[in-house]
Amino acid sequence: MASTAEADDRxxxxxxxxxxxxxxxxxxxxxxLLAHATRSVTLTVLPxxxxxxxxxxxxxxxxxxxxxxxxxxxxIPAGAWATLHGPRSTLFVxxxxxxxxxxxxxxxxxxxxxxxxxFCFAFLLLGIAETVGIFARQLFMGSTTRGAxxxxxxxxxxxxxxxxxxxAPLIGGVVAETWSPTAVYKLQGVFAVLCAASTYAYVPxxxxxxxxxxPNAKVKxxxxxxxxxxxxxxxxxxxxxxxxxxxxxxxxVSGIFFFRRARELLFSLEGHARDMSQAEVGRIVAxxxxxxLALFPVAGIMMxxxxxxxxxxxxxxxxxxxxxxxxxxxxxxxxxxxLLAGISNGISSGLTLSFGAQLxxxxxxxxxxxxxxxxxxxxxxxxSELLGVVTNAGSLRLAELLVAIIAVLNACWALAxxxxxxxxxxxxxxxxxxxxxxxxxxxxxxxDKSYAAVPEISSCTVGKSVxxxxxxxxxxxxxxxxxxxxxxxxxxxxxxxxxxxxxHVRTS
Numbered sequence: 001m002a003s004t005a006e007a008d009d010r011x012x013x014x015x016x017x018x019x020x021x022x023x024x025x026x027x028x029x030x031x032x033l034l035a036h037a038t039r040s041v042t043l044t045v046l047p048x049x050x051x052x053x054x055x056x057x058x059x060x061x062x063x064x065x066x067x068x069x070x071x072x073x074x075x076i077p078a079g080a081w082a083t084l085h086g087p088r089s090t091l092f093v094x095x096x097x098x099x100x101x102x103x104x105x106x107x108x109x110x111x112x113x114x115x116x117x118x119f120c121f122a123f124l125l126l127g128i129a130e131t132v133g134i135f136a137r138q139l140f141m142g143s144t145t146r147g148a149x150x151x152x153x154x155x156x157x158x159x160x161x162x163x164x165x166x167x168a169p170l171i172g173g174v175v176a177e178t179w180s181p182t183a184v185y186k187l188q189g190v191f192a193v194l195c196a197a198s199t200y201a202y203v204p205x206x207x208x209x210x211x212x213x214x215p216n217a218k219v220k221x222x223x224x225x226x227x228x229x230x231x232x233x234x235x236x237x238x239x240x241x242x243x244x245x246x247x248x249x250x251x252x253v254s255g256i257f258f259f260r261r262a263r264e265l266l267f268s269l270e271g272h273a274r275d276m277s278q279a280e281v282g283r284i285v286a287x288x289x290x291x292x293l294a295l296f297p298v299a300g301i302m303m304x305x306x307x308x309x310x311x312x313x314x315x316x317x318x319x320x321x322x323x324x325x326x327x328x329x330x331x332x333x334x335x336x337x338x339l340l341a342g343i344s345n346g347i348s349s350g351l352t353l354s355f356g357a358q359l360x361x362x363x364x365x366x367x368x369x370x371x372x373x374x375x376x377x378x379x380x381x382x383x384s385e386l387l388g389v390v391t392n393a394g395s396l397r398l399a400e401l402l403v404a405i406i407a408v409l410n411a412c413w414a415l416a417x418x419x420x421x422x423x424x425x426x427x428x429x430x431x432x433x434x435x436x437x438x439x440x441x442x443x444x445x446x447x448d449k450s451y452a453a454v455p456e457i458s459s460c461t462v463g464k465s466v467x468x469x470x471x472x473x474x475x476x477x478x479x480x481x482x483x484x485x486x487x488x489x490x491x492x493x494x495x496x497x498x499x500x501x502x503x504h505v506r507t508s
Contacts, residue, residue: 016144016204024153026202028141029160031091034195035133036164038098039126041172041188043165046105046122049181053108053115063123065381070127072377076235078132079370082139088203090136095196097129099189106185131373134353139369140203142357143210150358151308152300154350159296162349166293208366238367245419249359250375252312252418253352255410258379259319262403263288263341265387270326270334273396284334288342295346302347308355309418311347316411318344323404327397352376358421 018024050060082090105122108115137157145153172184239246267288271281302311322340325333356376360368390399 015210016206017146018144018153019149021149021152021156024141024145024156026198027204028137028153028157030198031133031195031203032137032157032160033164034191034198035094035098035130035137036161037168038095038188038191038195039130040165040168041191042102042105042126042184043169043172045169045172045176045181045184046119048176049105049108050119052181055116055119059116063119066120067123067127068377068381070124071131071380072127072374074128074131075135075370075373075377078135079235079366082136082208082366082370086206086208087136087140087143088199088205090132090139091199091203092196094129094133094136095192095199097125097132098192098195101125101129102185102188102192105188106182109180109182131377135369135373138353138357138373139208139366140206141353142360142365142369143206143208143362145357148304151303151350151354154354154357155296155300155303156350157353158299158349158351159293162289162293162296166289209362209364235367235371238364238371242361242368245359246372246375248418249355250372252309252410252414253355253372253376254379254382255406255413256312256315256348256352256379257377258383259316259403259407259410260345261380261383262387263319263345265384266323266326266337266400269387269391269396270337274331274334284338287335288338288345291339291342292346292349295343296349299347299349299351303351303354307420308351308358309414309420311351312355312418313411313415315344315348315351316407316414318347320404320407320411323400323407327400327404329397355421 018027047060050063078090078093081093101122104118104125108118108122141150141153141157172187175187176184267281267285271284299311302314306314318340322337322344325340326337327333356369356372360372387399387403390402
C-alpha cells in the first residue's frame with residue numbers, strides 16, 4: 001500500500017511513496033500498457049496507409065522525421081507543464097494528444113488535398129504524445145520510489161511496454177485488414193480514452209519536486225531564490241548549473257538510443273541486402289524481440305547489483321560483438337546478430353528510465369529530465385543518418401563495422417567516465433555495497449576518499465581515531481591509541497531515513 005500524507009491544501013502536495021512492484025501495478029504499469037498499446041496499434045498501419053494513398057518513400061521519410069522531431073522536442077513543453085501541474089496532469093495531456101493524432105489520421109480518407117497535412121499533423125502529435133507520456137511516467141516513478149525498487153520498477157515498466165509493442169501491431173493489422181485503417185485509428189482513440197481513465201482512477205496527485213528523504217548527492221542542489229525557499233531552475237539554468245553531469249550522462253543515454261535505433265534499421269537493411277522475403281526477416285525479428293521481452297527481469301537485477309553504468313557497458317559490448325558477427329555476411333551471422341542484439345537490448349530494459357529518474361535532482365526534476373531527454377533522444381535520428389550516409393558512400397559492411405567501433409568507445413565511456421546515479425534514499429550500507437564498476441573506476445569516491453552515495457555520513461570518532469567507510473560496505477578502524485575511549489560519536493550527526501515496510505503510512 002502506498003504511503004501518503006497531506007502537506008497543504010493543494011492536491012499536488014501529497015507525499016506518495018511505493019514500496020513494492022505490486023503497489024505500482026495500477027498507478028504505473030496499467031497506464032504504461034495502455035499508452036504503449038495506443039502508440040503501437042498503428043505502428044505498421046500508418047506507413048502502409050501512406051503508401052496506399054499514393055505517397056512515396058520520400059514522403060514516408062519526411063513524416064518519420066516529423067515524428068522524431070516531435071518525440072525529441074516534446075520534452076521541453078512537457079517539463080514546463082509538469083513543473084506547474086505535476087506528472088498526473090501531464091499524463092492526461094499525453095492521452096489527449098494521442099486522441100487528436102488518431103482524429104487527424106482518420107480524416108485522411110475525407111480530406112482530399114489535405115491528406116498529407118493530416119498525416120503530418122498526426123505524426124507530429126503522435127511523437128509528442130509518446131514522449132510526453134514517457135516523460136511523465138519517468139517523473140512519477142523517480143518521485144515515488146527509491147533505492148533498488150526504482151531499478152526493478154524501470155525494468156518491469158520496460159517489459160510491460162515491450163508486451164504492448166509486441167501484440168498491439170498484430171491487433172492493428174487484423175483490424176485494418178478486416179475493416180479499414182480508419183477503424184484502427186478509432187481503436188487508437190479508444191485506447192487513449194482507456195489510458196486517461198486509468199490515469200484518473202489510479203494515478204495520485206504529486207508534486208514534481210517531491211523528495212522522499214534527501215537530495216541526489218551526485219547533482220548540485222538547484223539554487224534557492226532570494227527568500228531562501230527552493231525555486232526550480234529554468235531550462236537554461238539547468239544546462240548552465242548541471243552541464244558537466246549532463247554532458248557525460250547524455251552521451252551515455254543517447255548512445256543507448258542510437259544502438260536501439262540502429263538495431264531496428266539493420267534488420268531491414270540486411271534483409272534487403274540479402275534479398276530476403278518479409279516473412280524471413282519477420283521470423284528473425286520476432287526471435288530477437290521475444291528474447292528482448294523475456295530478459296526484462298534480468299535487467300532489474302543487473303542494475304541493482306552491478307549498477308547502471310556497468311549494465312550499460314555490457315549492453316554496448318554485446319552490441320559491438322553482434323555487429324561484428326553480422327558483418328560476416330553469412331546467414332548464421334544474421335541469426336546470431338538477432339540473438340545477441342535481443343540479449344543486449346533485453347538487459348537494458350528500463351535503463352534509460354531508471355538512470356534519468358535517479359540522476360535528476362528533486363528540486364528541479366521536471367526541467368532537468370526535459371533537458372536530459374531532449375538531448376538524449378538525438379541518438380535516434382543520428383543512427384538513421386549515419387547508417388544511410390555510410391551505406392550509400394561505402395557499403396553496408398563498412399557501416400556495420402563503424403557502428404561496432406562506436407559501440408566499443410561507448411562501453412569505455414560508460415565504465416570509465418559516467419558517474420553512477422545514487423541509489424536515492426537507500427540505507428547507507430546498501431549504498432556502500434552498490435556497483436562494483438562504479439567503485440572500480442572511482443565514480444562514486446570523492447576527492448576526500450569519502451563515499452559519495454552516503455554524503456551525510458562523513459566519519460565517526462573512536463577516541464582519537466577516525467572511522468571511515470571502506471569500499472566493501474564495512475568500516476575500517478584506525479589503530480587506537482592505548483588508553484583512549486572506545487565510545488563512538490558522530491562528527492556530524494544526521495537522521496538516517498527510515499525504510500518503511502509495506503503498508504507503512506508516512507506522515508511527513
